[in-house]
Amino acid sequence: MSGHLIRIGLVALIAMAFFVSRLDASDAGGVSAPAGEEAIFERDDLNLEIDGPTSLAFGPDGRLYASTQNDIIAITLDDITHNVVAIEEIATDLHGVLGLAFDHTAPPDAPVKLYASHQDFDGVPGYWGRVSTFTAPDWTQQTIIENLPSSAPLLNHLTNGLAFGADGRLFLAQGSNTDAGLPGAGPDPDYYPESALSAAILVADVNDPGFNGTLTYNPPGQPLDHNVDLISGDVEVFAPGLRNSYDLVFHSNGLLYATDNGAIGRNGAASCDGATVDTSVSDELNLIEEGNYYGFPNLNRGRSDPRQCTYRDPRDGSGPDFVGPIAVLARHCSCDGIVEYQGPALGGAMNGDLIIARFTRGDLSRVELTEDGRGVLKNPEGTPEISTIAEDFDMPLDVTVAPDGTLYVADFDDNLIAVLVPIAPTATPTLPPTATPTPTDTPTPTDTP
Numbered sequence: 001m002s003g004h005l006i007r008i009g010l011v012a013l014i015a016m017a018f019f020v021s022r023l024d025a026s027d028a029g030g031v032s033a034p035a036g037e038e039a040i041f042e043r044d045d046l047n048l049e050i051d052g053p054t055s056l057a058f059g060p061d062g063r064l065y066a067s068t069q070n071d072i073i074a075i076t077l078d079d080i081t082h083n084v085v086a087i088e089e090i091a092t093d094l095h096g097v098l099g100l101a102f103d104h105t106a107p108p109d110a111p112v113k114l115y116a117s118h119q120d121f122d123g124v125p126g127y128w129g130r131v132s133t134f135t136a137p138d139w140t141q142q143t144i145i146e147n148l149p150s151s152a153p154l155l156n157h158l159t160n161g162l163a164f165g166a167d168g169r170l171f172l173a174q175g176s177n178t179d180a181g182l183p184g185a186g187p188d189p190d191y192y193p194e195s196a197l198s199a200a201i202l203v204a205d206v207n208d209p210g211f212n213g214t215l216t217y218n219p220p221g222q223p224l225d226h227n228v229d230l231i232s233g234d235v236e237v238f239a240p241g242l243r244n245s246y247d248l249v250f251h252s253n254g255l256l257y258a259t260d261n262g263a264i265g266r267n268g269a270a271s272c273d274g275a276t277v278d279t280s281v282s283d284e285l286n287l288i289e290e291g292n293y294y295g296f297p298n299l300n301r302g303r304s305d306p307r308q309c310t311y312r313d314p315r316d317g318s319g320p321d322f323v324g325p326i327a328v329l330a331r332h333c334s335c336d337g338i339v340e341y342q343g344p345a346l347g348g349a350m351n352g353d354l355i356i357a358r359f360t361r362g363d364l365s366r367v368e369l370t371e372d373g374r375g376v377l378k379n380p381e382g383t384p385e386i387s388t389i390a391e392d393f394d395m396p397l398d399v400t401v402a403p404d405g406t407l408y409v410a411d412f413d414d415n416l417i418a419v420l421v422p423i424a425p426t427a428t429p430t431l432p433p434t435a436t437p438t439p440t441d442t443p444t445p446t447d448t449p
Helices: none
Strands: 004-007 037-045 055-058 064-067 072-077 084-091 099-102 113-119 129-135 140-148 159-164 170-174 200-204 216-218 229-232 235-240 248-250 256-260 282-288 327-331 335-340 354-358 363-367 386-390 396-401 407-411 416-427
Touching: 037 386, 055 099, 055 396, 055 407, 064 099, 099 170, 113 159, 129 159, 129 170, 140 170, 159 248, 170 248, 248 335, 256 335, 282 335, 335 396, 354 396, 354 407, 363 396, 386 407, 386 416
Parallel strands: 099 159
Antiparallel strands: 004 037, 037 416, 055 064, 064 072, 072 084, 099 113, 113 129, 129 140, 159 170, 170 200, 200 235, 216 229, 248 256, 256 282, 282 327, 335 354, 354 363, 363 386, 396 407, 407 416
16 A cells, blocks of 8 residues: 555644635644654555545444445455455435444344435425435345434535444434524525424434334424424434534443534524524534533524523533533534544554544544543643644545554545554654762652652
8 A cells, every 4th residue: 555644743623514615724723742652644545436425434244334425335445455345335316425323232143234314305394304224135225213304405404423322222413404593584594493303412212112213293394483393203302502513423431422513603693582692613522411401502492491592602611501512623623523543553542532524624633532531631731632643635524443443534525535544653752861869868758759
């Protein structure tokens, strides 16, 4: 494999998925390289053409599954060269495929079953979201959840990333209908009003034998205002207040993390009393816990939950009725795909760190967590310990990691999947300490370290 070396360095954080423009590096947030060493990756690109990859996931069969907005394939890779050996077509003629997942609690001898989020444009406007399964060996498609929220075309927020918890429940990153709570006006609005399941991390017990994934609403049809109720279906809000979390990941520490895209900032944020406030355009990294409100307003749910009537700026931290992000990322970074780094490579130096794909910055960020996983390490300047491990992509949308620690990156605009092979860390030389003799007549206290 030919390639070039990519070193961990300083990173800036910037963007907004699918609806963004390149921003100047002056928007960078504070970052720091890891102390004592630089992890090094060698980059190459998979030897295949793929039209705008959107999501990546390794299956229980060891293959790399990849989606575009319309298709899903399974890629067999050479263990040594990482070259493509074979490609199997899983599904075609889909729309808006943005999330792939496998249920790791399934029996090991069960047929491979892939879960994918996508859209059905023949459905009711405002409720195009679907989750389907594709089951080996013939990859039979079955829609298991239908009528999830979808925004009008200006925003293009959809049902995004998927992840299974240790209990076998499926968690969904569901985008908002609006930029910051304000719906559009007229019969053909820019934004639909927020609905019962929009702007949240959702949960569905899809392994329950009685699971009902057909969501129905009252009144039926395209949402015209905030007074729409979910009247049937076994999908619930796990954590509200997320504008457009593109991806989420369960960490080996048992905690759930999600990225979130900041507002465009065009119209201000709505509240239930009709007042508007300015919004932050910074992206976020959130620790997701059940019932927490993360600050993005939803006037539909605000009818019964007053917390969701009020927009909360992520830069304000947490309060008695809202939870701030564990890291405020930079403006419009469209920090999207997220994965926990694990593997035997690099001497374990990065194991447990989060890797985030930054769509408009064209790079990958490494986020170092605190020991308890409830925060992000800070450098001596007090800014989050975030660094760049790879750059020079065009629009990296998702990232996943193989068991050997190799990273795979879905570069949406370059129509490729990049491969980042870890190389042994290079130690930073340090001089041995200079000994300072202690006078024989001056005893050294034994309790002094």
